[in-house]
Amino acid sequence: MSACDTTINPYNQFIAALKARKIWDAGILIKQMLGDYSSIAQKYAQVDKLKGWLDTFHPLPSAVVAELKQLFDVQFTYNSKAIEGNTLTQSETQLVLEKGITVGGKTLREHLEVVGHRDAIDYVELLAQKDTRIGEWEIRQIHSLLFTVIDRAEAGRYRQLDVKAAGTEYKYPPHSHYLLAGFVGWLNSKEIQQPHPIDYVAESHCRFVGIHPFQDGNGRTGRLLMNLLLLWLGYPVAMIRHEQRVEYIEALVQAKQQDNLVAFQELVLQAAQDSLVEVLRVAVTATESQNKGKNFYDEILVFLDDFDAKSSTSYEKQLSSDFWVV
Numbered sequence: 001m002s003a004c005d006t007t008i009n010p011y012n013q014f015i016a017a018l019k020a021r022k023i024w025d026a027g028i029l030i031k032q033m034l035g036d037y038s039s040i041a042q043k044y045a046q047v048d049k050l051k052g053w054l055d056t057f058h059p060l061p062s063a064v065v066a067e068l069k070q071l072f073d074v075q076f077t078y079n080s081k082a083i084e085g086n087t088l089t090q091s092e093t094q095l096v097l098e099k100g101i102t103v104g105g106k107t108l109r110e111h112l113e114v115v116g117h118r119d120a121i122d123y124v125e126l127l128a129q130k131d132t133r134i135g136e137w138e139i140r141q142i143h144s145l146l147f148t149v150i151d152r153a154e155a156g157r158y159r160q161l162d163v164k165a166a167g168t169e170y171k172y173p174p175h176s177h178y179l180l181a182g183f184v185g186w187l188n189s190k191e192i193q194q195p196h197p198i199d200y201v202a203e204s205h206c207r208f209v210g211i212h213p214f215q216d217g218n219g220r221t222g223r224l225l226m227n228l229l230l231l232w233l234g235y236p237v238a239m240i241r242h243e244q245r246v247e248y249i250e251a252l253v254q255a256k257q258q259d260n261l262v263a264f265q266e267l268v269l270q271a272a273q274d275s276l277v278e279v280l281r282v283a284v285t286a287t288e289s290q291n292k293g294k295n296f297y298d299e300i301l302v303f304l305d306d307f308d309a310k311s312s313t314s315y316e317k318q319l320s321s322d323f324w325v326v
Contacts, residue, residue, distance in 0.1 A: 010297035011290040017304050018285075027281035033303045043269055044196055050276035051235065053296040054283070058234075061288035068282060069125075072237045072275075073097060077117045080223050082242030086110050112149045117220065120145040124224050128231035133188050136180055142228075143214055143221045151216075159215040170257060172212040179211045199261075201229045202268040206255035230272070236279045238271035 008016075023029055034046045060068075078093040088096065088103060088110050095101040096114045103111070120142050127138060144156030159175045173179050187204060194200040205226040212218050227237045240248050244267065251264035283289055284296060 009290055010294055010301065013301055014297045015285065017301060021304070025281070026285050027277050029300070030277050030280055030284075033300055040266060040269075043266070043273070044198070047198065047269060047273050047276065050273060050280065053293065054236075054276060054280055055234065056293045056295055057280075057283045057289055060279075060283055061286055063288065064283050064286050068236070068279060070098075071278070072239075073118060073121055076121065076227070076237055076239050077114055079239045079242045080220055081110075081113050081117060083240065083245050083248065084113075084219060086113055088114060109150060113146075116146045116149045119149075120220075120224050124228045125231065127228055134184065134225075134228070136184055139180070139184070139213075139221065139225060142224050143217055146217050146220055146224075154215055157215075158213050161215070163212065163215075170253075172210070180213045183207055183211055197233045197235070198269050198272055199265050201226055201233070202265040203261055204229055205268070206252060206261055206264055209252060210256045226268070235272055236275040238268060238275045240267065240271055 017023075018026065018029075030050075034049070037043060037046065074090065074094045074097060077097065078088070078090040081088065081093070088106055092103045092106070093114055095103065096111055097118055123142060123145055127134075132138070140156040140158075147155035158180075162171070162174050164171050186207065194203070205222045208222040208225060209218050214221065223240065230236070230238055247263075248267060251267050254260045254262075255264050280296075284293060
């Protein structure tokens with residue numbers, strides 16, 4: 001079926017094309033369409049293209065929003081907690097979040113960390129729906145929700161000690177300097193000029209964890225704050241995966257000790273791209289998307305037509321095998 005056939009709704013053409021080619025995962029198709037580029041400039045361009053496509057599907061249908069919330073709540077909570085040493089698996093995290101089940105062999109604190117993170121996510125999503133300036137109160141509230149069920153005395157409480165980064169000689173700024181007020185001023189400054197929204201979001205996280213305002217939970221609070229900014233900017237939640245823990249820590253060290261944010265910006269950029277693909281994977285196949293996303297459907301149908309033209313090449317054979325991956 002040609003992409004030039006305008007008598008049929010582009011959504012219906014797209015679904016028919018997936019069925020005809022036995023492509024079960026639209027996310028893999030989207031990644032193939034983007035191409036495999038190594039330069040950082042090309043990666044930013046890929047994210048911009050994905051963001052542009054996603055914008056044409058807004059507002060997302062309620063069923064899509066519900067599906068994505070369930071998916072991201074579990075993945076975000078699991079990965080953020082695992083980075084900090086929580087041993088609950090992703091499936092166990094899902095059981096705790098959705099069923100309230102206690103997993104044998106796991107500590108009470110690990111279960112409570114999951115519950116607190118879910119409550120903090122809900123609060124961040126509520127803030128994202130409002131045009132509210134981020135202040136110290138909002139940041140302390142995020143931390144408080146993380147810790148109320150674990151350690152009420154420390155929930156939302158600034159640290160009272162001068163501390164070093166674990167396992168290093170790096171000293172965080174003295175607690176008496178109250179640097180968070182300056183951070184909040186920077187965060188809300190209309191004069192901030194960044195090459196790309198992802199750079200602003202990445203720098204915000206590096207600045208926050210560099211201040212280290214709380215005795216514990218700065219990484220979790222910082223990742224939640226970073227995602228609040230992403231949601232405000234129209235991006236989905238982006239997750240630093242626990243497998244990237246060493247890379248994540250090393251990138252933060254570069255940012256703090258060498259004033260070099262590039263590695264961390266690339267980490268956030270990749271996380272944003274992965275999340276954009278995941279959201280589009282769900283949105284583009286939803287029945288309620290029939291009258292949205294025309295640019296996306298037009299472009300991807302042209303891509304599939306070009307793909308068909310290469311029917312006997314090794315490129316097609318490799319692509320076909322990739323499409324079969326579920």
